[in-house]
Amino acid sequence: MANDKLHLFTILPRLLITYLPTLLLQRLQAIIHSLTYRSLPPSSLKTVLVLGGSFTGTALARRLRQTLPTGYRVVLIEKNSHFNYSFNFPRYAIVSGLEERAFIPYTNLASSAPKGIFAQVQGNVVSVDGVKKEVELENGEKVGFEFLAVATGSRQGFPAKVQATEKRDGVEEFREFQERVRGSGRIAVVGGGAVGVQLSADVKEWFPEKEVLLVHSRERLLSGFGERLGDYVAGRLGEMGVKLRLGERPSVGSGEKATTLKFKDGSEEVFDLMIPCTGQIPNSSIISSLGPDVLAKSGRINVKPTLQLSDPAYPHIFALGDVAETYGPKMGRAGMMQAEIVVSNILSMIKGGEASKKYVPHFVEGALKLSLGKSESVIYVKESPERDILVPGKSKCKNEDLGIAQVWKHFGADTKDYSV
Incomplete structure (x- = not known):
């Protein structure tokens, strides 16, 4: 395992060299975009609609609001009132007093975004019409779109996920379980x-x-x-x-x-x-009416390498993350990588081009850090079919809440609002 640790440290600089230029370019794009995007009346805007506000959906919405040209906006529809940080759910299901920290406000998701480019709707989508290009919410409201990205993930029982859509009810689920x-x-x-x-x-x-x-x-x-x-x-x-x-x-x-x-x-x-x-069930039923071959046997949505629906009738609909039938791991990091593919292809199509960017899984997407009690953890990376890396260690996080404050900061949320 000592060799594994050494090898892990040789991989990290390579990954930094690979991804740092991309991150810097994204930051530059966001700055330029904020200076050049012109706000227009909502009625004149075309909508890129994102369904699902978990790890994949929020990453996609964030990148779209940093890149969509004038005349377009991104609308995020999510059934939950708060972002559910499910990575920490097992811990919070056992240790009382932490449960409120699992639900992070979406309030600052669009901080620093140009006016009018982003909107968020709390609601549950019940159907998708790929021809009329609109979705219908449970309350009867309909939202039209030019492009649609389905990032609805999967459902699972507690404590992997809560069943409630409001924070106060989700907190109560934790407390009852504890x-x-x-x-x-x-x-x-x-x-x-x-x-x-x-x-x-x-x-x-x-x-x-x-x-x-x-x-x-x-x-x-x-x-x-x-x-x-x-x-x-x-x-x-x-x-x-x-x-x-x-x-x-x-x-x-x-x-x-x-x-x-x-x-x-x-x-x-x-x-x-x-x-x-046990078991994860893909949240794909809302799209099943689009055709008999839209869903794979697994229940996930069949997609091309471009992450467009495999059915050629719907080139304007994408699926990514856990709900999509890709060769990538079903993990949040993979969904975030896939978000970049979708952004690139949507921007290309807006400009009149083809969706040519293809998703190719990278081994880093499947990397796992697993906590094993208060102070033990293990990092596991499957670098290739022939080589994996396993590095046990002590948890560097001194807090029982597994460092949730950093996640709140990422979402622009104030940890003083844990109970909000």
Whole structure:
């Protein structure tokens, strides 16, 4: 692992050399754009519509408001009142007093943007008409578009995601769950992905007296990553006292036996609390009516390498992030990279050109930093099919909230408003 650490430090300068010029160019573009964009009456503006205000959607909206020419604007439609920082949800589901920090105001998303170029609507889109070029909201309102980008992500149960759309209700979801954890002696976590692993570690770290069982259907934890990571994490969890049952897909009882798990050998175990951390379902249903081949078997949206819908009837509709069927990892960093492809192609089409920029996944998009309790963490990078990097370490973040203040700053939000 010492060699891994050394190799990681040799990669970082290369990545900096690769991406720093791009970041500097983007900053220059934004400055020039703010000086040249002319505000026009809303009725005369053409709309680039972004559906979904999570990591991918906000990154795309931000870049569009820095680049769209005069006569165009970007409208972001998001069902939630606040940005949900789901990376920290497993921790906040266990440690009380942090939950309000998971919901970041969108208020300053357009700070420093030219007047009239950005608008945000809180609402739930129920249908998309690709011919009329309009979407319909749950309240009956219709919003037209010249270009549409679908970045609606996926849905999953708590604690991976909250079901509420308003911050106050989401905070209450956390508090109710925390109370259930505190009142439970035996806890089963079903699903050995990143959420299940982090949740199990935090329960055991903050409540060492509780019995925690982590159940996973594969023979290795974090099966979407390399074997070394799964083995390392299994060892670390074992040291913490978390019990594992791998290669198991237990049946769950119903009614009074809702916390009873039956395993393939016929044995049954009863728990005080069973936490499902399995499966992500793409939020793609709103676009399924556009045609029989719009969705892949996975439920994700079929796209070309340009991230346009694969159906040639809709060159003006793009999909990116977790909801899109790409070869990239289903992680926030990949969605942000894809946002740059969509921006480039939309700008080209506005100018009368072709959408020629193609998405090619980069290994850095799948890099993972996983917290394992209060002070332990591990970085994992799959550099190539032949080589991966695994670097365990101590968490540099002294705060139990996993450094959320930096994320608030990124969104232009004031940490004094944690409760707002």
